[in-house]
Amino acid sequence: MPNITFSSPLHKDKTVYAVAGSLTKTVLSLAKENHIPIDFGCENGECSTCLVKVTNLSNKGPMGGPLTDREISVLKSSGKITKDQIEAMKVDDTVHTSWRLACQMVLRDEDLLIEYPSK
DSSP states (O other), rough: EEEEEEETTTTEEEEEEEEOOOOOOHHHHHHTTTTTOOSOOOOOSSSSSOOOOOOSSSSSSSSSOOOOOHHHHHHHHHTTTTHHHHHHHHHOOOOOOOOOETTTTTTSSSSSEEEOOOO
């Protein structure tokens, strides 16, 4: 089971244990279950309200599940991923950005630091 640490400038860091392997368990759903105040809007990967910065702490390979097409589109329009990074992901099937949408990122068996803004 991976340890997921949520960090924000306005809130105390909180580490929770996650169950890896679920095809539907997202960072946002884990945050909501544990009362971590990540802002969100549409929950469909279209608005970028739940944008978070992710750091892999376990160095176990790829970071989270692959980016969805919606996530790629939103990250590209917000300048958080480049065309070259998108092309590299298609070749080596690895996430090439630390920016993710919490509502789209599916957890894997890896320890992560999730940094999110607070209002």
